[in-house]
Amino acid sequence: MAALSYPRTYTSIPGRRASTRSSARFFYLVDAIGRLHEPTQTQLDALESSYLSTGEFLAECSEFKGYLHEIHSHGSRQLGTLVRPMDESREGFDIDLIARLRPTAMGKYEGPNAPVRLLNDLHSAVERYAKAHGLGIRRWERCVTLEYAGGMFADIAPVIDAPSQFGLYGDTLGRIPDRDKRLYDLTNPRGYAKGFDKAATISPAFTSILAFSEALNTEKRADVVPLPDSQEVFGRLLSRLVQLLKLHRNVAFGQTTSGADDLAPSSIIITTLAAAAYAVQAPRPHDSPLELLLDIVETLPDYFERTPLPNGGEYWLLANPSAPGENLASGMNTPTRQAAFNSWHRLIKMQLADIVEAIERNAGMDVLLPKLEAAFGKRAARAIRDEEARLRHNATSIGKVALVSAGASIATTARAHTFFGD
Template sequence: MKRKSRKDHFVRALMIREPATFRPQRRAYTRLSARFFHLVDAIAQAHEPTPTQLAALERSYNSTGDFLSECPEFSGLLVQVHSHGSRRLGTIVRPRDGSREGFDIDLIARLAPSARYKYGGDQGPALLLDHLHRALSRYARAHGLRLHRWERCATLEYAEGMCADIAPVIDAPLLSGPHGDTHGLIPDRELRLFNSTNPRGYAKRFDLAAAISPNFPTAEIIAKAMDSARRADVAPLPDAEEVFDRLLCRLVQLLKLHRNVAFGSVKEQDLAPTSVFLTTLAAMAYAVEAPMPHASPLELLLDIVERMPLQFERRRLPGGAEEWVLPNPSAPTDNLAESMNDPLRQGAFFAWHGRLLEDIKRILDAIENHEGLDVLLKAVKIAFGSRGFTAVQQMEMGRQESSRRAGRTILLASSAVIPVNVAARPHTFFGA
């Protein structure tokens, strides 16, 4: 009988329509939290752009913005070109397309409110997109770049595999609603209309959620224990304050990286949940859970992940189908779950969510039960792919070598004072 693969089980689970009921056993151990977040840091950093790559991204889109500001198509109308999405939020990771080393960024070409007069009527959205494409075509030819045209934006392929999605947005402030001053309109060629959007308002909402301080009643004990773990293990572990400050951003990166591995490269029928859907669910769940008392950062993270499927509305439609609704609080009529309104995608989300919890549990078991580096690396590779595997492997090998050097130094220093017999302590990689 042919043994079914993990992928087969995942495909069969696509028809699951309820949130996963699996609930990993709670671990309030501070040391386990420190180790887990150290591991997450290593994995996330391996998928982040280097300072050199970030500088190249900044130069590229600043150059593009300067060019657009001087184009006759937008004479006197272009206010600003700015980044949004993961680059702005601090949650950027490598793209799902593993064939290139570059990163993707999202840019907004902001136009003044007066642009609504130039691009009004049924043909206005298409005309605005035509003007953007015409201007960017000249830029692409001048710099030897490739340009792709879409229904709501255009994509420039810069050097070294970097890509920028550039969308035009007309400022359209609202008199009411949160962050209404940054509200705008984005064109849709196919629908021949402008949709409500607010990328700057969305970023502000995310920042407000991320700024909420987690409620750890034993925070002082946690910090001391984590500092103790850092000293005991020689190799640097994340400082407690650093873990708390960037917890939401790291969680979003964790979700996106796991999604990328679970769904693989982009296919013709892509069932993966969108980044904005996952980011919004994580931010909303964090805003609810962070003020509540939690014994450790790890317990908080698990509660946030488990709460995510409860953060959007599921409306039953005639015939048994569902419509998912996740309103953008800064942009009326913008449903951030709109792309999820397909039965296969909805089933895939719940299947992925269950797999995420299982994979986290497998990693925690390997850490807590001292199952060895090979077991831990296998669990990391299943959850976060080859790059995550390599990052943790290099980190652990470096920690082992640092521990050996420190052990030799301590032994030599001790023997210079008084002869002692020191029994070698067996290495448990992640400690008790």
């Protein structure tokens, strides 16, 4: 990702870990899971309609009239890395919204406790909207959460535009209030999205792309699994990887119980690490998308800048490439949280290797499904199992085992929503 400090050395990467055929089957299993977790066009239309209605109300309310000029989505919705909520009873998605205020709003919201006043005004306005429409509402340190009909949750954060001629994407810089710290922090969600998109456009250097494509064509001819066009998939590798990492994190850490400390790394951390690793690894020769994916996962921890502390611990820094001075890993600087991240990283490497090994030796679904469930959750495994049974029933030939069908209904998990697309 642009402007991110890359490490001086990189983790040693093992050699080739799977055959071309196994790589094709594994990668498109992952891609199919990602596709099936995306909102439908109907759901996207409902999302847009809901938050535009909220934005129109806020623009005309007494608190923000003449100041609020736009409300827009950011985070996972904008980056194409949405995952479904963990609660199986919910069909709605969790999204993040920015309520953008003109720079002149700083004249109203400056001085002692100004950030708190801004958040209080947002809460008051959104509360009136929620009561008028029978919606739920919750207050947080940097945003207000609105629960729309259909189980969609939207985190709405106020940002006062503060464009700068300095820094990367300075034209979209803004100030976001923090209730706990009682100050404004710099933020730049649109600049962050530009940096992510820039990293995603890097073309991977695949050395065996013809063999890989032929393996995919073989799968298509066998009618084992409906596959998308390979070029379309290659253009979305980074988004797919982030989805995979977030889904595995959600399953590994589970839902946080009330009062418990949430040790899971945030989505902004996972996304930034993945984009940085992709920017370095994609131009390097790889046999297939699977080999690239495994190398990126392997090197994720390299992109924290680590400073030894006198007590034997470490201070982790992950610079926000679009907001100067912001450490995205500031909340990770406790031994418990750092240990949790390291444990999760070991787990995902082990489980991915286990799944690849099972596919490589042509293990049956009775072996593969439990491994998929352990890594990606019960709902994913159950949907794959149901689709597998359907394909067996309709099969006209013997000897082919399907991994997943694009028509299956798989739902992913998402932790409790907080600011920045968690």
